[in-house]
Amino acid sequence: MAHQEHQNLINKLSSCLAACEHCADACLSEDNIDAMVECIRIDRDCAEVCALAIKFVSRDSDYASAILDRCADLCSACAEECGKHDHDHCQECAKACRECADACRNY
Amino acid sequence: MAHQEHQNLINKLSSCLAACEHCADACLSEDNIDAMVECIRIDRDCAEVCALAIKFVSRDSDYASAILDRCADLCSACAEECGKHDHDHCQECAKACRECADACRNY
Amino acid sequence: MAHQEHQNLINKLSSCLAACEHCADACLSEDNIDAMVECIRIDRDCAEVCALAIKFVSRDSDYASAILDRCADLCSACAEECGKHDHDHCQECAKACRECADACRNY
Amino acid sequence: MAHQEHQNLINKLSSCLAACEHCADACLSEDNIDAMVECIRIDRDCAEVCALAIKFVSRDSDYASAILDRCADLCSACAEECGKHDHDHCQECAKACRECADACRNY
Numbered sequence A, B, C, D: 001m002a003h004q005e006h007q008n009l010i011n012k013l014s015s016c017l018a019a020c021e022h023c024a025d026a027c028l029s030e031d032n033i034d035a036m037v038e039c040i041r042i043d044r045d046c047a048e049v050c051a052l053a054i055k056f057v058s059r060d061s062d063y064a065s066a067i068l069d070r071c072a073d074l075c076s077a078c079a080e081e082c083g084k085h086d087h088d089h090c091q092e093c094a095k096a097c098r099e100c101a102d103a104c105r106n107y
Helices: A007-027 A033-058 A064-082 A088-105 B007-027 B033-058 B064-083 B088-105 C007-027 C033-058 C064-082 C088-105 D007-027 D033-058 D064-082 D088-105
Strands: none
Touching: A007 A033, A007 A064, A007 A088, A007 B007, A007 B033, A033 A064, A033 A088, A033 B007, A033 B033, A033 C033, A033 D033, A064 A088, A064 D064, B007 B033, B007 B064, B007 B088, B033 B064, B033 B088, B033 C033, B033 D033, B064 B088, B064 C064, C007 C033, C007 C064, C007 C088, C007 D007, C007 D033, C033 C064, C033 C088, C033 D007, C033 D033, C064 C088, D007 D033, D007 D064, D007 D088, D033 D064, D033 D088, D064 D088
């Protein structure tokens, strides 16, 4: 069954979604918020595409791979942006994004 | 951090989302599809609210509990409907929904 | 048909979703970003619930009214927060939120 | 402002989202539901990507065009599937999808 066969991918997407949502919110509470704007923006976009990807993979959509392709790109870009910042939530998000990008590409 | 403190809840929401999406899709492939219509409908609604709840919990939204309240109701209703059907995907979905409803109510 | 009978509501939800997404993003580009944090947060939550509500109303879900109830609350709260700020995008968003809250309550 | 400059696109995405959600639900009430399975499946996928696209266009995301690209493909495929069926909701959905695909490609 699609959602079991792809359990690792769904887990990585879910972790990435949660990490991005948390990072975007935590960035809004940082003192140097001006420096976090791009991080917030890409966190938001990455979270949305991960949420969509969980749905498409779980329902075994014919379009799952087309979406995972975009998801991998966004995760990689988000990992790069988050990786620039020392906040724990950014570093943790960068790690979740990298692992998710890899899982998307292995679909 | 919200998304770690609530990791169990996020995991249950993610499992429920995936199980509902899978169940809705698998129901569409069953021979007795006429009997599965309500199951498909509530699977779809439950999946959507779970996806929203993951976002709200992860971003530590002030409105998380208001959404989890609705999510718990929908998960319970979905568990009841899925529990009526013998298909493996329905039984598995019922279980995921029950566990998710409990986790939502413990938020 | 649900989505035609409720066309006005769907239009208000769609306008509110777009206004909230735009406002959240535009707030991130403002000089006084520190003062916009709560506006960004509630814009994000409001946008999400509007997006969910469009789906539930269009598919004539049994749970549409339960979600519209929450949506109306969030739209009212977002209108109040946005209404505090002079930026055009905030004032425009406040208006869209107020109209959407009214439409949700008339469902 | 992104969401006003792209108002026509947002309107087409919103109409397509609502038409797809309605069509998927209405197909579940048809007598010949067995013949509607692919229509339901693609309606669901198309609705999801339209909802995502509304968010990305409204927030003027750097990734809007990458998503609109996928959205246009899905809308075209959904228009083709819906166009095969005589139900009013299918014909109406096919029209909304074709117009949305065009609007996505003109972004």
